[in-house]
Amino acid sequence: MGTQQPSATIVVGLDFEEEGVRALDAALQFASSFPGVDIHVVHVEGGGAKHFNGTVEPAFDRTEALVRDRVKTLAPALNDLKGVRVRTHMRTGSASTQIVQLAADVDADLIVIGTKERNGLERLISGSVAESVVRHARCAVWIVRPKEHENASELPNIEKPCPLCVAKRQETGGQQLWCETHLERHVRPHGWTYTYNSSESRDSTVYRTTPRV
Numbered sequence: 001m002g003t004q005q006p007s008a009t010i011v012v013g014l015d016f017e018e019e020g021v022r023a024l025d026a027a028l029q030f031a032s033s034f035p036g037v038d039i040h041v042v043h044v045e046g047g048g049a050k051h052f053n054g055t056v057e058p059a060f061d062r063t064e065a066l067v068r069d070r071v072k073t074l075a076p077a078l079n080d081l082k083g084v085r086v087r088t089h090m091r092t093g094s095a096s097t098q099i100v101q102l103a104a105d106v107d108a109d110l111i112v113i114g115t116k117e118r119n120g121l122e123r124l125i126s127g128s129v130a131e132s133v134v135r136h137a138r139c140a141v142w143i144v145r146p147k148e149h150e151n152a153s154e155l156p157n158i159e160k161p162c163p164l165c166v167a168k169r170q171e172t173g174g175q176q177l178w179c180e181t182h183l184e185r186h187v188r189p190h191g192w193t194y195t196y197n198s199s200e201s202r203d204s205t206v207y208r209t210t211p212r213v
Contacts, residue, residue, distance in 0.1 A: 006085070007036035011108040013099040013129065014043050014063060019114030021070065023144045027112040028074050028081065035083030040106050041067050042089040044098045060090040096132035103139055112142045 012027045014020045024041060031037035043063040067088050075081045091098040103111050115130040134141050164179035 006038035007034055008110065009038045009040065009106050009108045010110045010112060011099060011103045011106065012039060012041045013095065013111070013113040013133070014041050014066070015095075015114075016043075016062065016066065017114075017116075019116055019145070021066070021114075022146070023112045023114035024067065024070050025074060026142070026144045028070065028084070028086075029078060030112075031084045032078035032081055037084050038106070039084065039086045040089055040102060040108070041086065042091060042099060042102050044095040045090070045092045046095075060088070063090060064088050095129045096136065099129070099133055100136050100138075103137060108139050110140045110142060111137055112144060114144045 008031075010027050010031060012024050014024055027039055031039055041063070043059060045059050067086060071081060071086060089102060091102065099111060099113065102108075111133060113130050113133055115128055130141075130143050134143070162179060162182060165177065165182055168176050168179050
């Protein structure tokens with residue numbers, strides 16, 4: 001009997017900062033919905049092979065401990081992560097190079113990495129490990145960062161979310177996307193949102209267009 005192949009392979013770049021843990025958590029949550037996923041978590045220490053007998057072994061132990069802790073913490077809410085296999089790797093050198101190399105080594109379908117909070121779109125991933133991974137990876141890359149739409153006004157031409165629109169979506173369970181003002185007025189560039197409920201026909205009122213204004 002042949003060895004069963006994973007349904008998907010994910011590489012997670014992990015440091016010991018909040019953004020690294022956030023990336024690992026996101027990968028575990030994603031994988032929990034797809035039985036048979038392999039997750040390869042890699043921590044990269046700067047320097048070359050000469051460091052393996054110095055900083056690398058303690059860092060590897062710390063990486064393993066962190067991965068075990070996050071799996072143990074999240075598993076109860078994620079169907080015990082059934083069918084998900086998690087492996088830990090340690091490499092030395094350039095973080096972006098080693099993350100991309102591991103992705104190639106294991107034929108990854110997705111790389112997940114976190115990024116530090118930055119102000120301004122031009123600094124979101126510029127000059128970071130994330131930027132280099134996006135540039136050189138030969139598979140999809142998911143950059144995980146905290147949701148902070150309230151700071152969207154710091155980006156050019158991006159406004160903060162309308163609190164009335166947010167309230168309307170919560171009130172209607174997402175059936176209505178926009179408040180009355182934004183349903184009637186085109187105060188932003190044109191756009192259309194299509195909503196379709198698969199349980200209804202296209203001729204029903206569930207399938208409709210509303211302006212994203």
